[in-house]
Amino acid sequence: MSARRIFVANRGEIAVRVIDACQRLGIETVLGVSAADKQTLGAMRATRAVTLGGARSTESYLNQPAIVHAAMSTGCAAVHPGYGFLSERADFARLCEENGLIFIGATPEQLETLGDKLSARAFAQSVGVPVSPGGPTKTLDEAKALAIEVGYPLLVKAAFGGGGRGMKLVERADDLNEAWSVASSEAASSFGDGTVFLERFVRAAKHIEVQILGDRHGGCLQLGERECSLQFRYQKILEEAPSSSLNAADREKLHSYALRIANGLKYQGLGTVEFLYDVAKRDIWFLEVNPRVQVEHPVTEAVTGVDLVREQILVAFGEPLRLAQSDIRLEGHAVELRLTAQNPANGLKPSPGRLTKWRPSPIGGVRWDSHMYEGYLFPPYYDALMAKIIAFGQNRETALLRAGQAVDRLEVAGPITNATLLKQLLATQAVIENSVTTQWLEEQFARGALP
Amino acid sequence: MHAPLLGSFYATPKPGEPPFVRLGDRVEADTVVCIIEVMKLMNSVVAGVAGIVIAVHASDGDLVEHGQALFTIQPVEPL
Numbered sequence: 001m002s003a004r005r006i007f008v009a010n011r012g013e014i015a016v017r018v019i020d021a022c023q024r025l026g027i028e029t030v031l032g033v034s035a036a037d038k039q040t041l042g043a044m045r046a047t048r049a050v051t052l053g054g055a056r057s058t059e060s061y062l063n064q065p066a067i068v069h070a071a072m073s074t075g076c077a078a079v080h081p082g083y084g085f086l087s088e089r090a091d092f093a094r095l096c097e098e099n100g101l102i103f104i105g106a107t108p109e110q111l112e113t114l115g116d117k118l119s120a121r122a123f124a125q126s127v128g129v130p131v132s133p134g135g136p137t138k139t140l141d142e143a144k145a146l147a148i149e150v151g152y153p154l155l156v157k158a159a160f161g162g163g164g165r166g167m168k169l170v171e172r173a174d175d176l177n178e179a180w181s182v183a184s185s186e187a188a189s190s191f192g193d194g195t196v197f198l199e200r201f202v203r204a205a206k207h208i209e210v211q212i213l214g215d216r217h218g219g220c221l222q223l224g225e226r227e228c229s230l231q232f233r234y235q236k237i238l239e240e241a242p243s244s245s246l247n248a249a250d251r252e253k254l255h256s257y258a259l260r261i262a263n264g265l266k267y268q269g270l271g272t273v274e275f276l277y278d279v280a281k282r283d284i285w286f287l288e289v290n291p292r293v294q295v296e297h298p299v300t301e302a303v304t305g306v307d308l309v310r311e312q313i314l315v316a317f318g319e320p321l322r323l324a325q326s327d328i329r330l331e332g333h334a335v336e337l338r339l340t341a342q343n344p345a346n347g348l349k350p351s352p353g354r355l356t357k358w359r360p361s362p363i364g365g366v367r368w369d370s371h372m373y374e375g376y377l378f379p380p381y382y383d384a385l386m387a388k389i390i391a392f393g394q395n396r397e398t399a400l401l402r403a404g405q406a407v408d409r410l411e412v413a414g415p416i417t418n419a420t421l422l423k424q425l426l427a428t429q430a431v432i433e434n435s436v437t438t439q440w441l442e443e444q445f446a447r448g449a450l451p
Numbered sequence: 452m453h454a455p456l457l458g459s460f461y462a463t464p465k466p467g468e469p470p471f472v473r474l475g476d477r478v479e480a481d482t483v484v485c486i487i488e489v490m491k492l493m494n495s496v497v498a499g500v501a502g503i504v505i506a507v508h509a510s511d512g513d514l515v516e517h518g519q520a521l522f523t524i525q526p527v528e529p530l
Contacts, residue, residue, distance in 0.1 A: 035518055051516040052457050060517075065490040066457045073459065073514035099490075 004028060006104070006313070007071035008046065010082025011061060012385060013371045014293070015042035018080045021309040030074045032067055034060035036379045041371040050074065055381050061085045064092050068099050078102035078316060084383070087292040088115060104316040106269050106291035113265070114289045117197065118159055124286040127264040129257045132276065132285040134199035143180045143198060147173065150200050156180055158187035159195035169201060202285075204437045206245050206277040207231065209290075210258035211300045213311055214267035219321040222258050223304050224330050225251065226272075226296055230431065232348060232441045237418075238425065239296035239336045241303045244396055244434050245279055254284055261289065270297075270312040276438075295338070298369055298390040302334035333396040335403045337422050339370075339410075340384040344421035344451035351416040352380040361409035365392045365402050378415050386417060396434075400426060421451045452499060452522040458487035460509040460521065472522070476504045479529060484522060487515065498522070501529040 005028040008018050015031055019042060022029045031046035036055035043049035052066045053059035060066070062085060071079050079096050081087035081104065090111035096103040106114070114120050121131045133150045136159045137143040147154060147170075156179050157167040168179045180196055188194035211223040227243035228236040246254065258273040272294045274287040297308050306323065315321065342348040355376045360368050370387035378386070389406045393399035404426045407419055428450075430436050444450040454460075462470040462485055472484050478498040487494045506523035509515050 050457065050514070051518055053517045065492065066517075069459070069489050070457055070514065 005076045007076040007079045009067050013369045014082040016371050019045045080104040083292050114291050127260045129286045132200050136195050153201040155199045155201045156183045157197050159197040160191045160193045207438050208243050208277045209272045209274040212262040212271045215315040215321045217320050220262040222255050229436050241299040241334050299334040299336045302392045303330045332394050333399045334392045335399040337389045339387040340418045341415035342384045342418045343416040350384045352378045353415045355414040357413035359411040366406045454515045454519045457517045458489040460513045460515045461486040472504050502526040
């Protein structure tokens, strides 16, 4: 492999994770940091750190010319975008390519197909993977007709343009008129296109996703599924592998759907195919593909023994997959908890500040992916993730037990963390028996049952 | 005086030409002291303060980081 040096265009725990993987491969790293991130663990661990720009992400972690310029000037062969920031941006992948840098991720064309909800759904359907009932509508009459097929409750949202912006829940046919009109005019003014997407809203659904990995030579693998149903406003809190909600037939179906998408795209790199699973009806619906390394990738690493970031880097440099599908064997169970600087007593409001105490207790079977250290000033500019606590056990019960011990024995002071909420969750029957669905935690908060 | 952005440092307007400023030169706040190039886009950088250039900390073509020291300028009363 010719890679001597890789530019890491991210921050936080994932920057540390990528730097570690590079070190094990004998590759030097240059980390691009913001002016607020010069004293981070990543900056200390990287071979070299370069200040890209100001604290604001637009001036640093999203500053494409500065990143590419810095990567080229420091002699890097490739750019690792981590997750978030520029990791799914086709224009950035193209800019890297045009300047002779390897973008460690999917191709620009794949990022374009997957980055748009309509084209991603259309692609899934074209390879025979079911999508949730719904579709784009240009007029209110079209919407009324489609709503009868889709059924209520349903979600309306801008067809073009990302995130949950302008998304509305419609419970009854009487409310469709107003919700659709508002969504359409918002979509027109924000995104220049008034097309509105209608989609069935599944109240009691599980979030299950499949890890995929592809090389440049048409080779593709699936590395089993993860379940991430425990979420708060679409922010995952607890993730695990494998899912305990699936029976053997549905698991096989899910894996084959993910492979159909991966093979259909000739997918390159590490990716995650996300699905909604209606446990009662046993319906599986394609949600989207996340074409990048995922926050919760360590639970898959724990049960498969595969270093996913290492494989991701190797395939980006053109290496053929070293593993066959039959080499992927799952063992045990892994759970990941996201420890964040958020105050559960105050609606999970971010609580940055100086970390005066940080002592994770060493426990067998527990991995900490974190960029924390005592004395670190947790900045207010970025996300609230402090650490990922990944616990492994021969079964789910043991994994949960170890995760609980890890949280209990953590000594942390400074920022207020969500540790109390994590402890409560691990003691809650619905979590222990895994009956939670994606809306569950929000409902608990709304009812005052938690925190 | 610190680099306002990351890029390649150039002390001269074009290769072979004399530098924007030399040691001992007097500059005003709006005097262009160097160029920082980012992806072929040339950004003129001004002194930001009136004074005498008493040290230059970067060489032509160097990658300079955001916030990196470029010049030391001894402040004097503006003209």
